[in-house]
Amino acid sequence: MTKHVAVLMGGWSSERPVSLSSGKACALALGEAGYKVSEVDVDRDIAQVLADLKPDVAFNALHGPFGEDGCIQGVLEILNIAYTHSGVLASSLAMDKQKAKDVMKAAGIPVAEAKVMHRLEAAKQHVMKPPYVVKPVCEGSSFGVLIVQEGHEHPPQELFSSDWPYGDIVMVERYIPGRELTCAAMDGRALEVTEILSTDDGFYDYDAKYAPGGSSHILPATLKPNIYQYIQSLTLTAHKALGCRGVSRADFRFDDTGEGEGELICLEVNTQPGMTPTSLVPELAAHEGMTFAQLVSWMVEDATCDR
Numbered sequence: 462m463t464k465h466v467a468v469l470m471g472g473w474s475s476e477r478p479v480s481l482s483s484g485k486a487c488a489l490a491l492g493e494a495g496y497k498v499s500e501v502d503v504d505r506d507i508a509q510v511l512a513d514l515k516p517d518v519a520f521n522a523l524h525g526p527f528g529e530d531g532c533i534q535g536v537l538e539i540l541n542i543a544y545t546h547s548g549v550l551a552s553s554l555a556m557d558k559q560k561a562k563d564v565m566k567a568a569g570i571p572v573a574e575a576k577v578m579h580r581l582e583a584a585k586q587h588v589m590k591p592p593y594v595v596k597p598v599c600e601g602s603s604f605g606v607l608i609v610q611e612g613h614e615h616p617p618q619e620l621f622s623s624d625w626p627y628g629d630i631v632m633v634e635r636y637i638p639g640r641e642l643t644c645a646a647m648d649g650r651a652l653e654v655t656e657i658l659s660t661d662d663g664f665y666d667y668d669a670k671y672a673p674g675g676s677s678h679i680l681p682a683t684l685k686p687n688i689y690q691y692i693q694s695l696t697l698t699a700h701k702a703l704g705c706r707g708v709s710r711a712d713f714r715f716d717d718t719g720e721g722e723g724e725l726i727c728l729e730v731n732t733q734p735g736m737t738p739t740s741l742v743p744e745l746a747a748h749e750g751m752t753f754a755q756l757v758s759w760m761v762e763d764a765t766c767d768r
Contacts, residue, residue, distance in 0.1 A: 465496070465498075465499070465516045466491050466497065466499070466519075466520050466761055467498075467519050468488040468491065468499070468500050468519075468522055469520065469522055469533065470485065470487075470503065470522045471484065471503050472523045472525065474526045474527060475604045476528075479735055480523050482738075483737050484520075484522035484736075485500070487520055487522050490754040491520065491761065494754045494758045496761065499516060503528070511537075511542060518545070519542050519764070520764075521546050523733065525604075528733065529552055529556055530556035530557075530599065531550065534549045534552050544766070544768070545707050545761065546707040546708065546733055547705045547707060547709065548767070549768075550704055551704035551706065551732060555730045555732045557599055562575060564702050565699050565702060565730075568701075570702070570727050571695075571727060573726050574635045575635065576588055576633045577632050578631065579631075580595075580625060580629050581620065583595055583620055583633055584617065584618065584620035586615075587609070588633050591609045593609050593633055594609070594633070595616070595634075597627035597628050598628070598630045598631060599628060605626075605631075637728075638714075638718060639718060640682075640714065640716075641656065641657040641659075641714060642654055642655065642657070642692060643712050643741055645709065645710045645711075645745050646697050646709050646710075647746070648763075651693035651696045652746070652749060654681055654684065654692050655682055656678070656679040657677075657678055676739075680745070688725065692711075696710075696711040699727060699730045703730055707760055707763055707768075708760065711730050712729055713726060742756075743756060
């Protein structure tokens with residue numbers, strides 16, 4: 462019997478366009494792999510839509526709040542529909558940058574010093590010596606991330622804006638210079654390590670992540686073997702510490718500008734990695750010899766409730 466997969470995409474977060482791109486790519490690949498596929502643009506009536514649709518599996522291609530913070534996962538648990546990626550607790554933990562940082566630090570993973578506060582407090586005066594980064598505590602795709610460079614006279618004044626769309630609670634985190642690295646955990650093991658280079662040699666922002674040509678990737682990353690293997694080890698440790706399932710991706714900064722081995726910091730774990738044509742996890746899987754259709758099929762077959 463052909464398995465019926467509902468691909469959940471869209472939603473109403475800032476990451477809706479990314480989710481639609483991810484979802485459509487996954488739906489196409491799953492159809493090619495022989496599954497019966499229903500594309501679902503998620504709205505507030507999603508519980509009723511799924512109850513009527515009665516899929517065997519929900520492929521979660523949502524990004525941002527509601528989609529990867531434990532909310533949709535809870536709905537799927539109530540409906541008893543098997544779903545991909547991480548469960549309620551792991552999704553909620555990983556989405557909250559400070560709580561995830563606390564868990565990772567307790568697991569021995571190096572993280573950057575940070576403070577969590579109201580955005581208006583962060584806007585009044587420097588609460589940390591520059592350079593530092595201000596980021597919404599529960600957003601993804603680099604939305605709302607502001608970098609305060611050394612020598613800057615005052616904090617980002619955008620934080621005072623009445624139409625600031627990313628929530629009132631922000632994290633102020635020490636800026637880590639150096640190289641942008643990422644690694645994925647899948648099926649109980651770490652994949653290879655990718656180095657990400659923004660084409661304008663700037664911050665790996667939304668455009669660098671998703672625009673064609675916005676960044677270039679070095680896979681495998683050119684690193685000393687001990688650093689390379691350490692990143693893989695930390696990726697798997699973070700995946701397990703947060704209780705992730707399916708595929709997750711850990712992002713790192715590696716400052717090798719000084720003497721010695723350099724500082725390696727884990728920035729965050731993404732429980733819903735992008736699945737767009739320019740995304741990192743499909744590229745990492747391809748490097749392992751896995752086609753995109755094989756990757757999404759593995760995710761469907763891995764799907765369960767009680768994750």
